Amino acid sequence: MTFSTLEYKERIRKTKERMMEKGIEVLLITDPGNIYYLSGYNGWSFYVHQMLILIIDEDQPMWIGREMDANAAKVTTWLYRDNIIPYPDDYVHSETKHPMDFVAGFLKEIGQENRSIGVEMENYYFTAKCLERLKKAMPNSVFKDATLLVNWVRLIKSDTEIEYMKRAAVIAEKAMKAGIEMINEGVRECDVAAKIFHTQISGTEEFGGDYPSIVPLLPSGEKTSTPHLTWTDERYKDGDAVILELAGCYKRYHAPLARTVQIGKPSEKLKTLASVAVEGINACLDMIAPGIACEEIEETWRKTIAKSGFVKESRLGYSMGLNYPPDWGEHTVSIRKGDKTILKPNMTFHLIPGLWLDNYGFEVSESIRITENGCETLASMPRDLILKEYV
Amino acid sequence: MTFSTLEYKERIRKTKERMMEKGIEVLLITDPGNIYYLSGYNGWSFYVHQMLILIIDEDQPMWIGREMDANAAKVTTWLYRDNIIPYPDDYVHSETKHPMDFVAGFLKEIGQENRSIGVEMENYYFTAKCLERLKKAMPNSVFKDATLLVNWVRLIKSDTEIEYMKRAAVIAEKAMKAGIEMINEGVRECDVAAKIFHTQISGTEEFGGDYPSIVPLLPSGEKTSTPHLTWTDERYKDGDAVILELAGCYKRYHAPLARTVQIGKPSEKLKTLASVAVEGINACLDMIAPGIACEEIEETWRKTIAKSGFVKESRLGYSMGLNYPPDWGEHTVSIRKGDKTILKPNMTFHLIPGLWLDNYGFEVSESIRITENGCETLASMPRDLILKEYV
Numbered sequence: 001m002t003f004s005t006l007e008y009k010e011r012i013r014k015t016k017e018r019m020m021e022k023g024i025e026v027l028l029i030t031d032p033g034n035i036y037y038l039s040g041y042n043g044w045s046f047y048v049h050q051m052l053i054l055i056i057d058e059d060q061p062m063w064i065g066r067e068m069d070a071n072a073a074k075v076t077t078w079l080y081r082d083n084i085i086p087y088p089d090d091y092v093h094s095e096t097k098h099p100m101d102f103v104a105g106f107l108k109e110i111g112q113e114n115r116s117i118g119v120e121m122e123n124y125y126f127t128a129k130c131l132e133r134l135k136k137a138m139p140n141s142v143f144k145d146a147t148l149l150v151n152w153v154r155l156i157k158s159d160t161e162i163e164y165m166k167r168a169a170v171i172a173e174k175a176m177k178a179g180i181e182m183i184n185e186g187v188r189e190c191d192v193a194a195k196i197f198h199t200q201i202s203g204t205e206e207f208g209g210d211y212p213s214i215v216p217l218l219p220s221g222e223k224t225s226t227p228h229l230t231w232t233d234e235r236y237k238d239g240d241a242v243i244l245e246l247a248g249c250y251k252r253y254h255a256p257l258a259r260t261v262q263i264g265k266p267s268e269k270l271k272t273l274a275s276v277a278v279e280g281i282n283a284c285l286d287m288i289a290p291g292i293a294c295e296e297i298e299e300t301w302r303k304t305i306a307k308s309g310f311v312k313e314s315r316l317g318y319s320m321g322l323n324y325p326p327d328w329g330e331h332t333v334s335i336r337k338g339d340k341t342i343l344k345p346n347m348t349f350h351l352i353p354g355l356w357l358d359n360y361g362f363e364v365s366e367s368i369r370i371t372e373n374g375c376e377t378l379a380s381m382p383r384d385l386i387l388k389e390y391v
Numbered sequence: 392m393t394f395s396t397l398e399y400k401e402r403i404r405k406t407k408e409r410m411m412e413k414g415i416e417v418l419l420i421t422d423p424g425n426i427y428y429l430s431g432y433n434g435w436s437f438y439v440h441q442m443l444i445l446i447i448d449e450d451q452p453m454w455i456g457r458e459m460d461a462n463a464a465k466v467t468t469w470l471y472r473d474n475i476i477p478y479p480d481d482y483v484h485s486e487t488k489h490p491m492d493f494v495a496g497f498l499k500e501i502g503q504e505n506r507s508i509g510v511e512m513e514n515y516y517f518t519a520k521c522l523e524r525l526k527k528a529m530p531n532s533v534f535k536d537a538t539l540l541v542n543w544v545r546l547i548k549s550d551t552e553i554e555y556m557k558r559a560a561v562i563a564e565k566a567m568k569a570g571i572e573m574i575n576e577g578v579r580e581c582d583v584a585a586k587i588f589h590t591q592i593s594g595t596e597e598f599g600g601d602y603p604s605i606v607p608l609l610p611s612g613e614k615t616s617t618p619h620l621t622w623t624d625e626r627y628k629d630g631d632a633v634i635l636e637l638a639g640c641y642k643r644y645h646a647p648l649a650r651t652v653q654i655g656k657p658s659e660k661l662k663t664l665a666s667v668a669v670e671g672i673n674a675c676l677d678m679i680a681p682g683i684a685c686e687e688i689e690e691t692w693r694k695t696i697a698k699s700g701f702v703k704e705s706r707l708g709y710s711m712g713l714n715y716p717p718d719w720g721e722h723t724v725s726i727r728k729g730d731k732t733i734l735k736p737n738m739t740f741h742l743i744p745g746l747w748l749d750n751y752g753f754e755v756s757e758s759i760r761i762t763e764n765g766c767e768t769l770a771s772m773p774r775d776l777i778l779k780e781y782v
Contacts (some may be wrong), residue, residue, distance in 0.1 A: 043619040047718035071617035089705040128522035129513040190599025194592035201585035208581025208624025226462035233599030314480040327438035
């Protein structure tokens, strides 16, 4: 098992505390990260509807999923077999049946329909149709918004989770170095991406890697003006800059990392941008400590780069760790103006001061853990613009 | 550009035809596959809300997305710059603001709020919260369910799309062979997965690979009783069977492929299961042709395996081609009882007669194209249980 039963039970206890605060008696959990967090369930089956049901006065959650995935639940979770409830395959991608009809029928059967039911309104895996079908089948139920309820429980990591993230960081660093090593004039973007993937999944001799929730992002040339492009099969040219954003992943826990590489001579404007961003992130890393509010980090960043006349509109970072595609972020805390979350030890963030301008950009990032008296980066690599074959 | 402007315009025309049939004047498209299909937009930014708006009496759709992704829209789409509308970053993962508030404001601004508005109710990227916020901001608008409206347009592929899928199949076959080659006693699962990933992304010397929407699935040993497990860092043992399900991907078009490998001596029951499944899929491939209903394929399969006393509850296949994580399926046609879709040339399916029993299983699959008078498999590989180091 990935975590001890004791750790799962503690997570359930904390989740129930939040349910009570919100007056939720039955929690329908559709976020695959939350399902994994509470049950251990782990498979690429989230492309069909599946759910964990946590009832306030029951010890164990129940898993509902597609029949062919029930054996995966038996293999990966700490749940009793009776708590693994499969739905028939004709509910999958059907024009008439919907898995939420099955869920509603099940909730009625076990006498839970008249209780206060929490649903994750803002989650990829709880569509508008899901709510519509549940409401139709259970017209007398009261539905409450439980978006991020479990995610907030996940904010402070246990020592085991930190250990997994540190392993992820070892992989991230290895993958980043492999990518940087390979980038050069005449090399195809897809071959660099392939090398990064290989390193991410193969991991180290001691432990293998899991798939990160986002593929490597590696825009080059003018495409560095935007962060979320993947790769092509074109060859790098002399003068291209390449932004690399990737993560290592171990047992679904991530450590993202971004660096920028220059093939040949960098432009003066990129050199300036890089030094401003690196000065900014260093200033943040120096001041981050427990007791500080998230927005204070952003303030430090903003004031540092303002000295050189730069402004960044987008957020500076976010809470991350456990997740499934399409995102490794946890969607709770953002490091930006207005976020007053107070830092505590074992919170983990991706601090990513990317700057994307009209036709160029620069990224440097660190995955960090809040320590007892400051913060530590999970990986350890120089932050400056990386020069390849500088002429 | 990935497709000619002519091809995009033809897709828009067909989409508008369906909008008219359904009485939809403004279509809000959130499925990343549909967004790509109509605009060319391609980036890993679907983890935040983004949308293509197609108005019945406008020539071009409009893209709405996060500010930092607007440059990606400029790089990858055929849209006029004026049709690329960024929303500010503080709408991202916010407890107070939601991107659908921005969308509603924009629709009001351009005088579209009183028209009939189609939304993709059943899509990963249109959450229950999306609909709630749209309805709240536009209380007088009429919302109609436009789930799969564009997906149905995608059912029959153009020659360019078929060419992309054939390239994907070349990659799939190469990745499958690389995986099979490497599987052996003492080898770690993660190292096989890494090799597959490398082959998928690096592609061939002529063209590189894109990321498939599902990672390689490779359950081994007793875990072959379920299809959607990924890998661990454990080492294969003599006697393990391994199911490999993977896809090649080229410019977001997929060709999935599944095979089963046996390390050492196979059990008699697995040999039986394999020969039944292979006989079943071969019988289907022989009878598939334009004019046949999808459910007739399933009937052929069912009757063929029934002769040996086997039953399969899950569907036999589904329409596939273009998609983004978490699925390569198109969610329209299923090859199963009750699906009366009539086959036409250039429809493409993943025919996957997997059989998962209590503690073992077998998968073999083909990506197929309906031809003028039958069908062709996109890849070309023997279908039998693959024996490694048979003693």
